[in-house]
Amino acid sequence: GRPTAVPVMGPPVSVFGTVGLASCTHCSLKLSRTVPQLQDMLRSFPGTSFDIATCAWLVPIRSYPILRERMDNTPGVNMSWKDLTPIVHNVLKATAMRKDDSNRYERVHTTVDDAGQSLDERMMPFQREGVRFGLKQGGRVLIGDEMGLGKTVQGCALLKCYEDEWPALIITPSSLRQQWYLALQQWSNALECDVQVVFDKNDMDRVKRAAGAQAQKGARSMVPLPFRILIISYDYVSKMSEILLSLAFKCVLLDEAHYIKSYSSQRTKASLPLLQRAKRAILLTGTPALSKPVDLLTLMQALVPGAHIKLNDFAARYCAGDMYSKTSGAKNQEELFRLITATMMVRRRKNDVLKQLPPKRRQQVYLKVDERDLQKLKGQQEELSGLKEVLSSVSSHTGGLLAGLRMEQQQAIMRMYHDTAKLKVAAVQEYIKDLLESDIKFLVFAHHHSLLDGLEKAVNTAKKGYIRIDGKTDARQREELRARFQGDDNVKVAVLGIAAAGVGLTLTAASTVVFAELSWVPGEIMQAEDRVHRIGQESNSVNIQFLLVKGTIDDIMWDTVQHKLTNVGKVLDGKEDSLAVASKSTVERSSGGPGPMDAFLTRRPDTNAGGSRDAGSSPDLGQPGVALTQNLGCHTSGPALSDKQHASGPAHSHRQHASGPTQLPHPADPPQPGAEAIARQATGPAQQLPGLQHPQQQVPGLEPSTHAPAAQAQACNPPLQQPQQQPQQQQQQQQQQ
Template sequence: MGLGKTLQAIAVVSCVRESWPVLVLAPSALRLHWASMIQQWMNIPSSEILVVLSQCSGSNKGGFKIVPSNTKKSIHLDGVFNIVSYDTVPKLQDLLMASTFKVVIADESHFLKNAQAKRTSASLPLLQKAQYVILLSGTPALSRPIELFKQLEALHPTVYKNVHEYGNRYCKGGIFGVYQGASNHEELHSLIKATVMIRRLKKDVLSELPQKRRQQVFLNLGEKEMRQVNALFRELEVIKGKGKSAQSEEEANSLKFAEKSLISKIYTASAEAKIPAVLDYLGTMVEANCKFLIFAHHQSMIDSIHEYLLKKKVGCIRIDGSTPSALRQDLVTDFQEKEIIKAAVLSIRAGGVGLTLTAASTVIFAELSWTPGDLIQAEDRVHRIGQVSSVNVCYLLANDTVDDIIWDVVQSKLDNLGQMLDGQEKSLEVSTNQSHSSPSKQKTLDSFIKRCNNSPQDPSKKHCRD
């Protein structure tokens, strides 16, 4: 996450030229970024850098060889460096397996965390077939140890060969589903460090990087905005009560599914409730006239923020899941180089990976993500190589909403991931000086439901193997 993993991978690959050509697997948004980095650091013609794109629109200032993935004609991966997105791998699986790629780089390898995903099942044989494999990720597991397994299997299948053995040892304790928990952290950390992982932290690599300061800003939501959220929490209380008295396993599972579905609705309702207060806070940022990033998850929140900034005539860029990957780098360049562009409106998932936005030093989260890795990745669009100012990260939270639950879930997951990957506990540490005072926050879902029930009744490495 801004520590130079791309450059390190290019350096490693330059040492095994006899095994070229090279295959690079990357998220869609990072394909042209990889091409640019290879062109910058390797002494090879840009025409020998092949990029497979589904759409050929957008700029190709580097002169790379662009191959459309949606053509009916046969595709030839004949570049010295061949860059393919994870989503394209299943479509090109036969062609890729027939090719002789002895060197494979998989960037943001946590994209392979889901064993059932087509991109995972299609990518794994490519990785296991290669002589040299480099997996790159600042957050190889985003939430829990099971997300590591396919990456570990790709690198060292003789050690990590049985998902059930791995799951029973390292993934106990989950509530929603098998192998969703975490156990034996220290042992797993020692094992992966001894076999496949090189883990470098910012404090080790970038000793002069300015500090990152997190702050919780508590929003005041009106009774009208909170009505739907409170109603959903009371409904959730009823379902949890039925779950405790379930007469059969089938009934208990059905109620657990209903509980999970209702929490998702509360997540959405909380976003809707926060919109007016988030926009009010944004007014202070607009008046400050400084560059900032603002992240959100729900489309309604992203749309409201973007429309607000346009209404205020604030120069801004927007990157979400609908932004073509070929245009994202141009938007990033505009933000980095144009003083008139003050804000970047980003979705946590689409805008939180592979972008360098160090022209800003303020990051705002209008919403939380259930996945701690997504939050850390998003923060580090600013806190990375090239940053010269202290970074301020503001989490806009609202009491008595889903934020109370997610914050504690994220902290718990980070604790597990920190012990597993770094051998030490980790958390989203925040400054003790808050912009707004906060009443005591509940630590469990049950205690929140209890409080709602008393209220007025208003109608979610890198390693080189040889």
């Protein structure tokens, strides 16, 4: 029955309160009896309401510890509780004392780039929400958005909001140090002299000297550091732990924070004290818990040190345990999810913000290579400048980018192309090693066998499952390898040659594509991307990364490839400059989705119902400056068209590339002089099955090589819309056959 009102007279009235987590924002509070004083308190408490359906009071999670204390001190009432679990109670109590810094968001409006756009205008709506959430948590936040949603821009914006508390420390994987250096300039308006990046021992010694000078002079305020932001890798954290602690950074940002998931690792032991002592701690990771809840423990300890969360207590509450380990498995997932979402984590998946995303998100990733290796290419700088102008003048050519150049110019370019591939091997290996930490499936494309071999070695060293398809792969093995990548969760990487594997394969188990090298043929880039961006892709938005090195042939290749792509726009997504493909129509999917724990336990890619893909209205790409329309001249939105459709498309189609003598196979290393065909030297064309002379004879699951006539091109997935051929097109096709 309903509790009866009891007047508070005479001896204290005993009231039993039961508390639970009702949602990510509210606690539920049930009282054994109704006491007027308590009722009045609850009605007047900010944010509290009564839920008739459950006969419970709903109290804002952050305010619950304050309300609890007031109820315990109510005259004439003796409260007893069936309270929240100790971990939940301690976390809520610790976070309740945080100051709401929402007023600092004004600094996002006043940070303006050279074009006159504010940082707020350049961010997407969900990115603004992430920054506001972090400020509301007092600058102690875990941004757990899926890969490709722009966590870096949110991190830069939060750092900018706390600029008055700099110097700041950024800890990141080795391969991303250069990216953060560029991102801070682009998003936070940081000057070059503001940022110190530790790349080697000389940089480390420079920081040591600065810390030593400061210690000798005394007060930090009197002796400013020679930098305002320090960027270091996880490898250097343990080497510099004492120095970093002595500098007492108030703002610490941890990129790819899942690197500290292991509570026994050296980098975790070195990073945790820095985060716990800092006033602001910003954690970024697309995989906050890779396989089990215990992976969240160190992140929670970093963000809420006042809760004093112990391993044994956490394991007893949230880990099922087994005979081998007390931290294996999971239990009470709903409670844990509600707790972290209410107090520290904001996480959006691509499906959540689909209307704000383009179907493809291209990113430039600048790699840092050894200066001694880069010096070897110094003599090519003058050649690069002259060739860049030449390539720009022939960029309107309908063929490949090397068409129209003199023989000696082609030879010079291909020599640089080959040298750059060898130069990039170590840096690309390091980047791939860091990407493997995210435990996602991805494709990585390259031309030269030297680079493909380096990629394969990096994956082998990391002891991850992979497949490799290049010009040496027997055609009969391609389907077997494709099926392994699609069906085996342990196969994480597909190492692919652009010419051999850029067509004929459906690899939609991945939604991330990495280009270790660029191609001289833009159509090859688009075809390679479309191994994942096609029917069967569940992620809706595909991440594409181009690994580049400044001061090499990559500079002119990137600029020239953009010339060949029509209506190229630029979008800054939080890591670097990137090109976003904005579609003319959008893709609709059926709604529904995984349970709450799936939002942070990312064992598998999101398999949200594979609904229909119907053309719809133009997607919302956010505010101007976030994504400008880019039409690649090959397809509209949604999954990629079949290769047959590409073959009958505009000038960049493979139908045109396939016709003519420039599509001959070439050896891999070293490059040979010649025309544009030399650009395809590395892996050669995909081998064609014997007897494959007609589309109807195609092996299931395989598409024909681009080096065959376009009339033979048949996609392994049905096309979205088959364009009707005109009589003139049909006649041209018959002539080619």
